[in-house]
Amino acid sequence: MTTFSTLPQPPTRPGNGHLQDWALRPLPLIEDGARRARAAGSDLFRLRLGIPSVVGFSPAWNKRLLSDLDTFRSAGGFSAVVPYLAGGVILTDAPMHRRRRQTINPGFGKKHLETLRGRTQAALPPIPDGEFDALAWADGAVLQLLNAAYFGGEFDSRLLHSFLAPLRQPFPVPALPRPLLFVRVDAELRRLATRRLMAGGDDLLAVLAPIPGGLEEARVSLAAAHDTTTHALAYAVWHLATHPQWHAPAHHPAVLKETLRLHPPGWMGSRRLSREVDWNGVQLPRGTLALYAPYLSARDPHLWDASEQFRPERWENKPPAWAYLPFGGGERLCLGMHLAQMLILDVLAALPPLRAVRGDDSPVPGITLGPKGPLVVRRM
Template sequence: MRHSLASLPEPPTRPGNGHLQDWALAPLGLIEEGAARARAAGKDVFRLRLGLPAVVGFSPAWNRRFLTDLGTFRSAGSFSAVVPYLSGGVILSDAPGHGPRRQTMNPGFGKRHLEVLRERTQAALPGVPQGEFDALAWADRAVLALLNAAYFSGEFSPRLLHAFLAPLRQPFPVPALPRPGLFLRVNAELRRLAHQRLTAGGDDLLAVLAPLPGGLEETRVSLAAAHDTTTHALAYALWHLARYPQWHAPEHHGAVLKETLRLYAPGWMGSRRLGRDLVWDGVRVPRGALALYSPYLTGRDPGLWDAPGEFRPERWADKPPAWAYLPFGGGERLCLGMHLAQMLIHDVLGALPPLRAVRGDATPQPGITLGPRGPLVVRRD
């Protein structure tokens, strides 16, 4: 027997707007309450009332289906489509075109090519201030310089790059507002630098992407997707190392980063639109419904992790449950920039002097990505 969406657990609603107000103002509390009610009912999916049929799943089984069944879970019509920064390129492509398009881009973001870029990204890393400084603000500046080096050999106007990416750090609806003048200036700079690569050669990421169909759009979109995700992961990692200095050693940094991403996955929520009806645990979810998965919820699920809210890098001595740790997505849609982000963060952590936490607010703030409310003040002695 198949049941309708009305049979699914859901968080409390508000008269007149369902879950829209809480989704806009306090989405983490909303989905945490939904997941708690789903677990209490023996479910791994709950319903949200967002003006259209919507479901959120958080189990490894749901994650696996969500990320591998590309015919059912379609990117077109997802949340990315309403954000001009992310509305295009491989992010919004679907099967059968997604795979071939992704294959043309993979070599530039593979480990072998990133090693070619490593010397210049390491050279671009700004110095660590003496005394007290805000790790969040420093991480923002550092990642901006590192990505400029990786994508453009440091030749993109830093001021324009900052102006382009800064709105992504703001709460909704700021990232979704159109900025035609800014995008025109950015696209003009991309064309100028791409012409240099096409005529004189080069080996940075722009040189790899520029010759591809839609390569400049892929450059702009992947750059936007990379900045805040890497910034927030780096800021949280710095904060954890300052609070737990016993973990500040190269042999521990891998576990520190994994634990940071488990607790504070920058891509805290992923969305798709159903290309056909889905039956999940006896419940029919109709074609066109919004389907979501949450690395944040899965990464903090008490059924999957011991003491899920605590920072325990030692847990990474063992492998996590399959499809339970997904800060970079999974399957064919694994994050294109995963190796780049990991390389940059590990290089920064390896170059850091000892730090001490002074004061800060690490409360996660969801927007396009999940980052700390901040500031995160640390001290270099």
Template structure:
């Protein structure tokens, strides 16, 4: 079978003059959903996007597995993370063969054993649930900020500075990509001040674990930025669905609720790599240097993999999910470093919640750096 190039792949409708760039900027979810529909109709699991450079999006388990395990072919250098200063650095952008060693140094601090030692501190930082109506999205934002401050810095980081640092990540693109040198310098100075204190006095928070490592202060900044919005949006959606479906608001059901939220609304809705060499994918040549994208959002809603894929149904988690189809934390060697931290914090919050009632809200997913609800999501104690 002779190989074809990217022009042989299906694609969503284009706009004259800019291909897919306008829809990628303004309506990316309908764009990739149309692309996946065109790909399925053509019997394929990948489709092409015209973004000014060669780009291909895949959504099948086979594609996800290849992209997330073949680290020498699908590399992070040159991916979307590099254009966002918050995420441009640290282990996120390290590639094989250096990635494994760097990740191994960081894993103990984010493992279940160490996080359990921090749990009393993070639980103590949990803000009270407001009386009356409140916006679950705004409350989740404040709550996660306080919990991450406790986990990383024992609550010692200036709360106003931490909020100012992380707030732009919640804004639409290109706001998160804009340089903020003075703000970053202030944050770096505070991280170093507290970090040097840990080096002298010791400690058990995440800063104390990361500070002695090569590039440890950068890892603090990058992992903190990666943790905040992802955890905030997952928590906000979980609160909203527990308020809408109170029969699931019991400790034994919370794990399934969170899994279902992350299937429908994965904060990391799109992942990117660059091809380090040509790849033959089912008879199509994907060229060296092309963007190679995978989408937990598309895979989590694929009608060929999930029954009633757009329906919120935590009961589906009585069975195992299809392999390489559920990827809210990525997969393979690059599995999200903060996965256990995010899950611990969210489950602790859900376990402390009183019964809730949904009042009004807009849970339409709105993609930016992460996928979150358009909001607000107004709930109250039931």
């Protein structure tokens, strides 16, 4: 009989369990764990990270973790240790989460985003002539697009860049406290919010400013949006440059879905158990760090044909339920999902025909999953 202590696990290192591999090579670590779990007939494996930890990757595990909000709590997950993400609706658990989401959802809904579309399209920087690094270009482009969507382009661009830059660095850089930087950003948010409260507006800050805690929601959701959108856009541009037959607006939604399947920016999600859980006969103790891995689920060869290959045509059919989770799922579906999709698809529609020149698209996991880069492309 399998118990928590006998769950499959990757080999450990003396003295630190899996901590060294988790820090330096997390994708091979979790891929090895998943292989060992499947060989043992399980969808769960154990990691030794200093606290009891498990990783699940089956649709059933994903559904349970993302649906049972009373048991699987967000406040004890990884977001709590990253100042950029430690606040707002991200750390709000049941029963208050649903009410909080209902309050802030309208600003991020498709109807309101359509009012911002002309502004964000106008903010898109020009496509460079000759060769350019799609990763570096996407980084700057998304910064301008989010500034337009959130602040009508009025946020100090240098301050915005300084605020978001640490998120692109390897862990633990994003987790380091930056009190003076956050004070400057919050002051700029208050300045712009005051203007909207007095004169009105239709950008995202204008919607969030009147809500109690709305400025924190703006800061946290902005931090959550930048690197995720940047990396998804860079990968999508690279895929279009390497598969130019898919570069047409009619194909772009499938290209984006396939990009997010292979390279989900949110490659790993975390919760903490508020009570003991029986999972297929294995007792998971209260306080366990419960992880789900969109990266593993979306590349599971038992769920996807040719799971490692870029095949946008697969999206002519529905994906396996609870196996495709680039934006999470259930009640905690990513707040900025529609915004990110709108921005990326509009950018792809504006791109000229491209061809890949050279690049390294190896996935590098940090707070988000992005390409190692550079990804050099040029106009055809």
